[in-house]
Amino acid sequence: MLIRELVRRFLIRQVDCGNRVTVLRALSVKPQPKSDLAEFREVFSKAKHIAIITGAGVSAESGLPTFRAASGHWRKWKTQDLATPQAFSRNSSLVWEFYHYWRELALKAKPSAVHLAIAECEARLRQQGRAVVVITQNTDELHRRAGSKHILEVHGSVFRTRCLSCGDVDVNHNSPICAALEGKGDSDPNCPDADIPVGNLPRCDEGGCDGLLRPDVIWFGETLDSHVLTKVEKELDACDLCLLVGTASVVFPAAMFAPQVASRGVPVAEFNIRPCSSTSPSTFYFQGPCAETIPLALAPHQSEPM
């Protein structure tokens, strides 16, 4: 704190001396994000186009584990090691077992207070001619089930399949997705792998194709769908307020969304359980479980029509 104050005083002296650009560049001092909810609410009340970027922390409030948390293991594997194209080509039975487990978990989960507050905010602001778009990295469809309408799923959905032979993408909420996965997918480290023959894994029924299906999600190491990315770019260019909720912002290119908005001078407000990092591009930072912070942040403002 003391160092920050000293730097600020030094800067002011230098600016007075006319060396502003050089000194600002040399020190590249960025003010610490603010945690003033009343100030955030003033900005929120004036915003016409709000982009809400969400990550696994939002669904942690629905009981779905994040991948990088200590609990982010399935059997003896780190979940992020199963969500790769290499893992699928090495052992598609194992990866399907994991996704079967994950789909069943997501089907049983209920949208959290965060999902509901975001959906309610979108519906309310729409009546006022204001827009809210959810840009989510989650693949569990909980935003949709909460009632959000304008959603961009940048990492796909575990309730869609893609055929490896014909490329057909299909919506699929079946439980289980195929007979061979019935009762499989137990996460216990001692549970034996099911070793399901590839012919009994989910197959394509498009015009007798019978190709192997995979979950229509973006795995680690894969690139985002360019159509979805174009839509995201448009939203990021149009928004006048951006919220970053429950995401570590380390998976690219999603990690660049908030810095891109901040570089236009648009306020970014971050909501995360972990402490603020020194490199955060945010204007506001609210630390804590997002089921506590988000409903307060997005509640009707006194200036809104009743």
Ligand SMILES: NC(=O)c1ccc[n+]([C@@H]2O[C@H](COP(=O)([O-])OP(=O)(O)OC[C@H]3O[C@@H](n4cnc5c(N)ncnc54)[C@H](O)[C@@H]3O)[C@@H](O)[C@H]2O)c1
């Ligand atoms: N529910 C899902 O659909 C789901 C869950 C896990 C992973 N994934 C996929 O894997 C990718 C990587 O996963 P990841 O787990 O590293 O995601 P991530 O990068 O979004 O990290 C989770 C973040 O949530 C924060 N967090 C945890 N609990 C929170 C809470 N209660 N309130 C506020 N913040 C909280 C953590 O501090 C962390 O920063 C995701 O982008 C997604 O595609 C999806």
Ligand SMILES: [Zn+2]
């Ligand atoms: Zn096919």
